[in-house]
Amino acid sequence: MIDRRSAILGSLAVGLSASGDAQTPPPAQVGGRWPRQPDPTETIDLWPAGAPGAPRNLPVEIVEDRATGAAATDRAVHGIARPRMVVFRPAKPNGSAVLVMPGGGYVRIVVDRExxxxxxxLADRGWTVFVLFYRLPGDGWAAGPDVALSDAQRAMRLIRARASTYGIKSDRVAAMGFSAGGHVCGDLATRFAQPTYTPIDAADRSSARPDVAALMYAVQSMTLPLAHPGSRALLLGASPTPALENAHSTASNVTSATPPCLLVHAEDDRSVVVENTLxxxxxxxxxxxxxxxxxFATGGHGFGLSRAVGKPVALWPTLFEEWARAQGLG
Structure with a gap:
């Protein structure tokens, strides 16, 4: 449910100027609550002429702040109509980039926590970070269960095509995903070459394969009982065939071309069971x-950074950084 603190950003053209180069702004603040650090302002629209396969009635972007009391901002975005990346530029680029795919059960994008x-x-440590606001499969896009993968593929290609602009190396681009965003990341790592949209410009000649992939408490299986029921229903419908389930279970699509992967999960996760990662x-x-x-023995689901504080699972960002460095990134 969207509560009274929610803010509707409005029509497809909200925030766009008369210039054809204008980009859709990041999700707005809501409820008078502000993050402890300023939000970035730089964005990259994935599809200059609008996302392909749009439904007749475009979804309306809604930002919900789920935090209570004096808690830090905890925004979630519903109804992505203009898929885009929000850019975090480091003061001293280390030459590596990471595409971050937040989770949200395929019903929302968790802005802050994931x-x-x-x-x-990561930007404080020299990484150039692109946070992906991908389209959601329940909103009626023609690509169906491949719609988020289309956005992830396009995002990776744009990052590589603009590598020189951001001071990064095109062979040092990581992907990281959380929960349902981990499914998008796993899909990208295993099905990066799958044609899911018609190429639109020179950027689409770049590879969509991430150089490494980090899958955080990721949705992997679409087959019950391992599947996260909500993600499965939104991605595949109420009664998917076994063939459809298998086609969108990331473990079924791993090949020798899949990049090196880092997997992190808490064994007491009751939302996405650890057997997905196994x-x-x-x-x-x-x-x-x-x-x-x-x-990790404890940590639950959705620990991200802030919810991991004071627990052993809080080590995971350091583990990622050290692992990425061993792979030649960072």
Whole structure:
């Protein structure tokens, strides 16, 4: 449910000037609550002429602040009509970039906890970070269960095509996803070459394959009982066939071309059970893909950064940084 603190950003053209180069702004503040650090202002629209396969009635972007009391901002965005990346530029670029895909059960995009928090940390360490606001499969886009993958592929290609602009190396681009965003990330890592849209410009000649992928408490399986029921229903519908489930279960799509992967999960996760990560790990090992796995006894689901404080699982960002460095990034 969207509460009274929600803000409707309005029509498709909100925030756009008369210039054809204008980009859709980041999600707005709501309820008078402001983040502890300033939001970025630089964005990149993925599709200059509008996202392909739009439904007759475009979704309306709504920003919800789910925080209570004096808690830090905890925004979620529903109804992405203009998929885009929000850019975090480091003061001293280290030459590496990461595309971050927040979760939200395929019903929303979790802005702060699984997007901006990790983006600020990594930018402080020299990474150029792109937080992806991808379209949601329940909003009626023609690409159906591939709609978020289309946005992730396009985002990776744009990052590589503009590498020189951001002071990054085109062979040092990571992907990171959380929960349902981890499914998008796993899809990208395994199906990066799958044609999901018609190329529109020179950027689409770039590879969509991430150089490494970090899957955080990720939705992986679309087959019950491992599947996260809500994500499965929104992605595939109420009664998907076994063939459709298998086609969108990331472990089923791992090949030797899948990039090195880092997997992080808490064993007490009751929303996305840890067996999702174990299934992906087994598939990666079978395919000869380099995979590093960190399982924590406690942490629950959706710990991100702020909810991990004071727990052993709070080590995960350092583990990512060290692992990425060993892979030649960072």
């Amino acid at each position: 997007g901006y928090e990790i983006a600020r940390r 299934a992906f790990r087994a598939a990666a090992i079978k395919a000869g893909v380099a995979v590093e796995t960190h399982l």
